[in-house]
Amino acid sequence: MPHVIVKLWPGKSEQQKAELAAAITKEVMKTLGSGEASVSVAMEEISARDWAEKVYKPDIQQKPEQIYKKPGYDLSDL
Template sequence: MPHVSIKHFPAELTQEQKQGLSDAITTAIQNALQCDEKVISIAMESIPPQDWSAAVYQPEIESKHQHLIKQPDY
C-alpha cells in the first residue's frame, strides 16, 4: 500500500500536469514494488516558502534523513 506525499512551494499546475505527474510516479512505483496501481495513493500539498523549514525540512528531511533515498542540496 504505497503512499507518496509531495510537498512543494506553491506552483500553478494544470489538472493535466498533475495527472501526468501522478501517472509517472504510479508507473515508477509499480515497476519498483511490483504492486497494482489500485493500491497506490499520491497526495500533493503546497507549502508557502516561509513555512518550509518548520513544516517540511525539520520534521521530514532533517529528522528523518536516514529514510531519504534522495538528499536535497540546499
C-alpha cells in the same frame, strides 16, 4: 500500499500535478510490483515561507535515515 506524499511549493498547475502523480504511480508499479489500484499519490502544497518549519526540519533534518534522495545532491552523488 504504497501511499506517496509529494510536498511542493504552490504554483504548479493541476496538469503538472496530475502528470507527476501518473509518473510516480507508473514507477511505483514497475519498481515495487504494485498494482495501480493499490497506489495513491497526494500533493501537499507548502509555502516557501513555511518550508523550513513544516518540511525541512521535521521531514528531512530530523529523519535523515528515511531520505533516499537528499536535497542538494544529484542521484549520481549518492
